[in-house]
Amino acid sequence: MSDPGTGSLDLHPLSGAVSDARLVEEVRQGDQDAFGELVRRYEGRLMSVLMRFVRDRELARDLCQETFLRVYERLDKFDPARRFGPWLFRIGVNLGLDTLRKRKRRRWPLFFSDSPSELGIDPASPDPREHLDLQQEVRQVLDGIPEQYRTVLVLRDLENFSTSEIAAILDRKEATIRWRLAEARTRFQRIWERRQSVKPPHTLGAPEQEPEGSEHVGE
């Protein structure tokens, strides 16, 4: 699988590689290998984003595959004047959020996996528990933030998308995204501080639930 990478959604604009728009056009003309190139270009980043939402590597992999299939199915409807990356991630993020909502409706007790292999902790590192605790703690704080803010926070601060890219992915105005980001960081800080002040170190408590806002991103 390709390196998830960090940064812009235009992954190869200056490297001399074929542009996304060109590859999309080739796929439309029946070249499946061009779609393979798009898959390899985006799968790492998409897997990383999906893992943030579902926290289960196998499920994230299935969703990743499903996202690319949906993209392939709807490629005729894609407006080539727009950027391919945000469109792909919009479909992926929607799939991730839908899966989370279905899980919540079914009241699955295991909201995320604690297994080190799924978290990708290297067993050879000196003490993976410390990292595990921090990751778990961050996850639990994130779970206490309503979805519409959490999604923006995850995409910006954990996945390093720019606010304009998030606006394109979530199909919202950039001003809305910036406002939600500010609100999300404030809420994260508040919950984080509260948890740190009431708990002894390395003790995990139940997530603090706040009223959950729900939205679905338009495709």
Add this chain to the structure above:
Amino acid sequence: MWGSDCDTIRLRLALMAGHDLPRSEEAEVERHLAGCVDCRRHWAALGQSQHVLEQARVLSATASMSAAGEASVWSGVSREMARLDERRSERRRNWRSLLPAGAVGAACLTVGMIVGDLWLVAGSPVVGGGDMAGSGRTGQALMAPRGATPNLPVGNMSRPATRSDAEWPGRGGPVDPLQPRASGPYRNY
């Protein structure tokens, strides 16, 4: 409780903590910070939580790197794409197989409409005043619902006694649907 200035500044502080505030706005925020202890405290707390998020990002990026050796999803995707294409072409084939039947149906409908129109012109009770194909009702009588008493003179209900059958179209008189119809209220029918 903070003033409304502090509320606004705190939203900007949250953006500034992640370098998302335009530089032009930073100066104003910094001026406010210089004179507001509460906001300075909040700024410090935001810095800490932002640092935690940054650490979590780096850790999971490392985890993703270790998972980077994982097989690509392309093999699974391409398999499903082949299935999808097969289903699509099957649907297209099915649709094409229906084309001749649809064309025949459309042709039948068109012929039926033309024949029906000719028949109506030829035997129309409103033009000819005769019986509608075995309905037993005459032209004006057809206008009224069955059972209602038409406002017609008693006797031969729809044609004047002075005309012979040969003078009436549809009653033995010559009918040419391509020719303009006889004068009367239904001329432009």
